[in-house]
Amino acid sequence: MSDVLAANRDALIAAARTAMGTAYAPYSGFHVGAALLFDDGAIVTGANFENASYGLSLCAETVACSIAAHGGRRGGLLAVAVLGGMQGRVDAAISPCGRCRQILNELAALGGTDPLVLCVGERDVVEMRLSVLLPNAFGPANLA
Numbered sequence: 304m305s306d307v308l309a310a311n312r313d314a315l316i317a318a319a320r321t322a323m324g325t326a327y328a329p330y331s332g333f334h335v336g337a338a339l340l341f342d343d344g345a346i347v348t349g350a351n352f353e354n355a356s357y358g359l360s361l362c363a364e365t366v367a368c369s370i371a372a373h374g375g376r377r378g379g380l381l382a383v384a385v386l387g388g389m390q391g392r393v394d395a396a397i398s399p400c401g402r403c404r405q406i407l408n409e410l411a412a413l414g415g416t417d418p419l420v421l422c423v424g425e426r427d428v429v430e431m432r433l434s435v436l437l438p439n440a441f442g443p444a445n446l447a
């Protein structure tokens with residue numbers, strides 16, 4: 304584990320949990336929080352933002368990536384924590400959906416990192432590299 308991740312792991316998980324509190328999920332009732340850790344120690348968070356046109360809903364990881372990109376971040380992504388549950392009651396660990404894996408991959412690929420994804424449950428944290436969740440990813444290098 305990198306020093307930056309070791310020093311910020313607990314804060315990253317806590318940030319994802321706090322972010323979940325801002326979820327707007329009146330349709331599914333499933334509240335999700337995500338937190339991104341960058342190599343300078345910065346943490347950027349997001350929560351899901353649903354839409355009355357259900358399919359347009361934005362996942363927590365997507366919102367966090369959008370905020371990070373808008374803040375000027377282009378890579379340096381070391382780790383991602385995600386957690387969620389009905390009305391914010393976290394039970395089983397959840398992992399990023401397919402679309403979010405692809406969006407996370409864009410931010411990671413820009414800086415050449417393979418972030419550790421912390422899937423946070425109430426009793427356990429399941430850790431996987433993004434490359435394991437999204438093997439053989441299509442990314443910016445394919446369009447260079």
Ligand code: THU
Pocket residue numbers: 328331333334335350351352353360361362363364398399400403
């Ligand atoms: N959701 C996320 O925010 N992240 C994921 O990785 C999986 C699903 C949200 C989308 C929707 O608002 C709710 O969870 C139920 O699918």
